[in-house]
């Protein structure tokens with residue numbers, strides 16, 4: 001993707017070679033949640049340098065502004081809206097060419113007043129990529145018209161999986177000594193998909209998608225929950241807009257459903273870097289869903305490696321040993337991947353709480369409120385600013401959280417292009433060198449909270465909370 005940054009030391013960003021990913025939930029999460037960013041999403045949202053931030057609907061802002069109980073004054077609201085507008089402006093998604101300050105002054109013309117026509121002049125309010133419409137569309141059953149095509153993609157995925165089970169040579173190239181275990185996992189994954197093909201009731205209860213475009217806003221291709229045997233697909237994957245990509249994603253997700261040990265240790269195309277992905281330890285790649293895509297992509301000719309490439313632990317594709325720089329960059333991209341993951345979890349939690357509150361269910365929200373206020377403070381949301389006793393989750397909180405997930409992810413991608421000064425030559429220094437690279441990436445990318453120190457505090461907090469459920 002292309003990075004827009006303001007720091008004078010900026011360098012053009014090369015095509016994405018690093019990062020993104022997502023992880024499995026660990027103990028604290030109810031079931032493992034694994035998030036994916038499929039190649040189509042990557043192309044669509046990273047390839048052309050598009051980044052999408054959103055605003056609440058006008059009615060939601062008006063409700064906040066006019067609320068007698070919420071306690072967010074106009075200056076605070078203006079500041080929060082400004083944050084969203086800055087991020088929208090960075091990607092040229094404002095309708096108006098006016099300066100941010102004049103837009104804000106027009107939207108908030110006087111104390112206690114908010115102007116709809118000025119808001120509509122600033123942004124295209126009918127566009128779901130700009131305006132957050134409704135939490136109620138975020139997790140939806142696959143529409144009837146999309147189901148047949150999705151089922152065809154599943155059948156195709158199953159056929160390739162059955163080939164994989166019988167292809168000892170190819171599986172050995174990919175999984176080495178663990179090829180038999182991999183074949184067994186493929187079998188279970190194929191069986192899971194077969195159940196979705198065989199029963200509409202199972203498909204409807206176990207596979208869902210998102211018609212509110214949250215996935216795109218979060219860079220999210222999908223997730224899988226082993227405990228519940230549920231998968232969520234980004235709408236383009238569910239609609240099969242690119243059949244080969246849908247097939248690869250389905251195999252990836254089904255791998256998560258095959259065995260609870262299969263998590264994410266890097267995405268496809270290699271978010272860890274091509275060499276680190278090829279050089280991953282056998283026990284780790286056996287439990288990395290993206291490695292199950294490799295056979296499929298070789299079969300479909302959509303892979304990053306040639307068909308005869310052998311993955312050898314500790315070695316690059318060329319056969320050379322992985323370098324210290326590979327390790328430092330991997331540690332760095334994993335850091336941002338974990339931070340992105342946690343930010344996505346926060347957004348998920350806020351969406352769930354908002355749905356509850358719209359349905360007048362307050363118990364869970366009240367139980368979690370203290371934690372939510374802490375999160376709000378570190379992420380710069382509105383909850384902690386609200387009057388005690390009258391708090392609610394606004395659309396503003398949701399869009400700010402999703403934009404943080406995006407920026408954290410973008411910063412990780414950006415880190416691949418940040419020069420790495422490696423003075424230490426010894427492996428014990430990986431963490432220190434990675435720490436410096438993280439700081440450099442945050443500082444040169446900017447755009448998170450507008451202050452590098454605060455940004456690092458936020459990303460550290462997110463990474464420390466990686467794998468936790470916030471709902």
Ligand SMILES: [Zn+2]
Nearest residue numbers: 034035264289
């Ligand atoms: Zn995954």
